[in-house]
Amino acid sequence: MNEKRLTWDQYFMLNAHLISMRSTCNRLNVGSVLVKNNRIISTGYNGGISGEDHCLDAGCYVEANHCLRCLHAEENAILQCALEGVSTRGSHIYVTHFPCVHCMKKILQAGITKIFYLEDYKNHEYCYHLLKVSNVEAIKMEGGIENFINDADLLSGHLKWQFR
Numbered sequence: 001m002n003e004k005r006l007t008w009d010q011y012f013m014l015n016a017h018l019i020s021m022r023s024t025c026n027r028l029n030v031g032s033v034l035v036k037n038n039r040i041i042s043t044g045y046n047g048g049i050s051g052e053d054h055c056l057d058a059g060c061y062v063e064a065n066h067c068l069r070c071l072h073a074e075e076n077a078i079l080q081c082a083l084e085g086v087s088t089r090g091s092h093i094y095v096t097h098f099p100c101v102h103c104m105k106k107i108l109q110a111g112i113t114k115i116f117y118l119e120d121y122k123n124h125e126y127c128y129h130l131l132k133v134s135n136v137e138a139i140k141m142e143g144g145i146e147n148f149i150n151d152a153d154l155l156s157g158h159l160k161w162q163f164r
Helices: 008-020 073-084 101-109 125-134
Strands: 031-036 039-045 092-097 114-119 137-140 143-149 157-163
Touching: 008 031, 008 039, 008 073, 008 092, 008 114, 008 143, 031 073, 039 073, 073 092, 073 101, 101 125, 125 137
Parallel strands: 092 114, 114 137
Antiparallel strands: 031 039, 031 092, 143 157
């Protein structure tokens, strides 16, 4: 196999990173990709609901250190499947950041069997308990992805990545 060819996991994680660049959140850009049988079934990024103001435009609506305006990337990917009638049972999710407790519960309830993530982010100990009792594996991918944008309006640029 060609050493320069991405693995499936790297390919899907790079997609999650690319999708995170559509985020409308001022606090953290997160992207997710739902995959079944090595096929992307849905994607999501964190941002406001369709037709409503986004954090980039109206600012974050924060209460108790949580933005009420924003749906999380994992929620958006799962909800897109629900909207289109696509089963998530047995799928894998690739997320740029470790899921929060609320997203973890939704991931597990949706029948997603494996979670891949790149960055730790306020990893809650209850998430690890939920993973254990659900017999779902969360895999932290090693490596990094860097964004290089050449101009402020995002019209040109490239991604640089490194996986180990």
